[in-house]
Amino acid sequence: MSDIEYLKKYYSGDIDNALKLLESGVPVQYIVGNVDFYGYNFLVNKNVLIPRFETEELVDRTIKYVQKFFNNPVRIVDLGCGSGCISITLSKELGLTVDAVDISSDALDVARENCIKNNASVNFYLGNMLEPLHDRYDVIISNPPYISYDEEIDEIVKKNEPSLALYADNDGLYFYEEILKNCKKYLNDRFMIAFEIGCTQGDKIKNIALKYLGDVSVSVEKDLSDRDRFVFIFN
Numbered sequence: 110m111s112d113i114e115y116l117k118k119y120y121s122g123d124i125d126n127a128l129k130l131l132e133s134g135v136p137v138q139y140i141v142g143n144v145d146f147y148g149y150n151f152l153v154n155k156n157v158l159i160p161r162f163e164t165e166e167l168v169d170r171t172i173k174y175v176q177k178f179f180n181n182p183v184r185i186v187d188l189g190c191g192s193g194c195i196s197i198t199l200s201k202e203l204g205l206t207v208d209a210v211d212i213s214s215d216a217l218d219v220a221r222e223n224c225i226k227n228n229a230s231v232n233f234y235l236g237n238m239l240e241p242l243h244d245r246y247d248v249i250i251s252n253p254p255y256i257s258y259d260e261e262i263d264e265i266v267k268k269n270e271p272s273l274a275l276y277a278d279n280d281g282l283y284f285y286e287e288i289l290k291n292c293k294k295y296l297n298d299r300f301m302i303a304f305e306i307g308c309t310q311g312d313k314i315k316n317i318a319l320k321y322l323g324d325v326s327v328s329v330e331k332d333l334s335d336r337d338r339f340v341f342i343f344n
């Protein structure tokens with residue numbers, strides 16, 4: 110569906126104004142104000158990343174691994190939750206209370222609204238990745254900022270989506286290293302870590318995981334476009 114068709118289908122306000130915004134380079138999802146993700150509907154605005162198809166795949170694979178490897182109740186935390194699309198979907202699909210963290214209070218406002226709208230059970234924490242947490246988990250899931258500062262990205266993304274959600278130091282690897290370096294005291298003995306990654310980062314993240322977590326099993330997996338997009342770490 111083209112952006113104009115999408116707008117005409119989903120936008121209920123002043124269509125002429127909406128078309129002007131579209132022409133000026135505002136993403137259609139921000140104009141409409143909500144987006145579908147894994148069968149649920151999420152409010153979005155300029156304070157949150159627009160949920161991506163790849164992230165639906167991350168969630169889908171995570172649900173399957175959780176069902177295969179863990180017994181309920183599974184403790185899950187979503188680091189860098191943004192709109193809440195990951196944590197809220199996991200809560201709904203697995204029938205669990207999930208924890209979720211973001212450093213942006215504006216993003217958390219959107220996530221809280223989405224949690225209520227979807228009747229999910231998520232505890233939200235404001236802070237830096239693992240720092241606000243005081244529990245142990247079976248699963249850490251994260252789609253952190255992973256774009257390096259010198260990478261060319263689409264103008265529409267660069268101009269509109271929050272830079273806090275996009276960029277990370279150390280060639281985009283900063284948050285993976287921070288999480289992997291510090292996660293042990295937040296994890297139970299058997300655990301899984303699920304990451305969405307940039308398509309060139311798989312081997313590097315695998316090495317970081319082996320460096321900090323030792324004898325774990327690491328699976329670098331591809332998205333539908335056949336690019337490395339997910340890392341799953343199992344212990």
Ligand SMILES: C[S@@+](CC[C@H](N)C(=O)[O-])C[C@H]1O[C@@H](n2cnc3c(N)ncnc32)[C@H](O)[C@@H]1O
Pocket residue numbers: 157158159160161164188189190191192193194195210211212213216236237238252253254255273274275
């Ligand atoms: C790539 S977005 C992912 C958002 C959402 N999970 C998704 O998949 O659509 C990364 C998120 O991490 C958050 N973030 C950035 N730095 C952070 C930090 N130091 N601690 C916690 N969250 C952070 C951003 O605010 C943003 O919401």
